[in-house]
Amino acid sequence: MASQSTAIPGGPRGAQEDGRPRLDFDGGTPYAEYAAIDVLLDLRRPRTDEPAETDFIVATQVMELLFDLLAEHWVRARDALERDDVPAALAELRKGARVQDVLVSSWDLLADLTPTEFARFRPAFGEASGFQSHTYRRLEFLIGNKSAAMLRPYQDAPRARAELERALAEPGLYDAALRLLARRGLPVPAGAVQRDWTRPYRPDAGVERAWAEVYADDTPGNELFILAEALLDTAERVTRWRWRHLSAVKRSLGAKPGSGGSDGVRWLAGNAARDVFPELWSLRAAL
Template sequence: MASSTAYSHRERAGQDGELPTLSFDGGTPYARYGGIDTLLSLQNPVSDEPAETSFIITTQVMELLFTLVRHEWELARDALEADDVPAALAALRRGAGAQDVLVESWGLLATMTPTEFGRFRDGLGEASGFQSHTYRHLEFLLGNKSAAMVRPHRATPEARARLERALAEPGLYDAALRLLHRRGVPVPAERVERDWTSPAPPHPDVVRAWALVYADDRPGNELLALAEALLDTAERMTRWRHRHLMAVKRTMGAKPGTGGSSGLRWLDRNAREDVFPELWQLRTGI
């Protein structure tokens, strides 16, 4: 099939010399494949404020990137459960690339002033990024579990089912600890099998388990490579949270959030929480 497709591409290219194909039945294959016409029909500002278009597109770009990151983290988690560290590392690397774009996407809102935001903020009603089920799925995969956070999505069965499944399954970090246990690293039993619906507080024995991994820093130690890839993931998540905090601080200061939260205080608290805290704590003792 692949060689036949390659021949077909060469054959078509030869028909028009150096020109690309210019005639198609119906829309272009590009638009059909990427759903481009649908994608470009989804920007519907509620005000005449020009900056609102940037706000809407940034929100939509982030949702697409959340979906991509979730896809990669789930692949990484499942690969770890299957003892396939190279596949997990590849997925985490791809996820890190998407996270970098996600962090930088806040730059699309960097020039929006409080006055510009104020001209369309009332049009948002109670809409808030806090309600994003794709972002909540990422938090669950990172281990930040909370059954209460599923409640906003009770009326959307598909999103609710995905979140409930993510709530009940081991997260990305859980899968890494389970892998360490299977490889003979002394991870505490309560971190290998437990109630996955609740977050796990940092455990000193987990810190010591990771310290044993770092003690073998010879090339080829895939457990050490995994630890560093997880830390890359964690650091990028913290960067995203901090950029979110600063974007809100710049555009609306300490006003309450549209979704009912305390706004800046809520975001500041989240930005201060380490992702995979034991991987950070071990660095003090090494």
């Protein structure tokens, strides 16, 4: 008769003498408890019998989790720049870029959603729209797309509103980078170093000239050049996500109005065409 496996004294919790995983637990598994798996799976609550609705809900929930994770990386990168710690900022931007790659790929979950499938469950979510996502709005604020009007949907959601009010009032990621350049002696215009952070960022020829000085030294030891390219990596991934969003909506909805009241594809196209960290793009024509 096979002997009963026992835990290794002093070994990792749950380790067995015979190398097999532990199978007996009191209550649920530690895995389910740690990651709140039962709660997570219970959050999939389709309102119709259309199978594609579950794909839509899961894709939406995955993106929301990734939005929040990405915001954490961007905030830490911004704060590192504010304290002149470029290596720490670069590390956070790299981690954020990996999150962005997954976000872009998340649209694959909806890549083959047909108009007829979408039409069978679209009425069930009424006026709900990704435009109303406060986690996504926080990301837009962090990259300089500020708008006090965008706080209005959250007047009865105090936690979301407080988070967005803070993001609106603070310097964004690009603002922190420009302030760092100024402290390093580069000719960043004063209006880009200290301004009303609640206002959207506007391109400035003086900022482009400051970045051009950074690009004049593209040697591996120039951490400001490395920072510029890391910021551009971030900006490019934002644009990729926006275009994937546009493509998914165009495929499943066509030119119909968006559920949140926008004109749908046209509004998304305008947003996708807007450059993030604009001078890092425009200076390339002059280099």
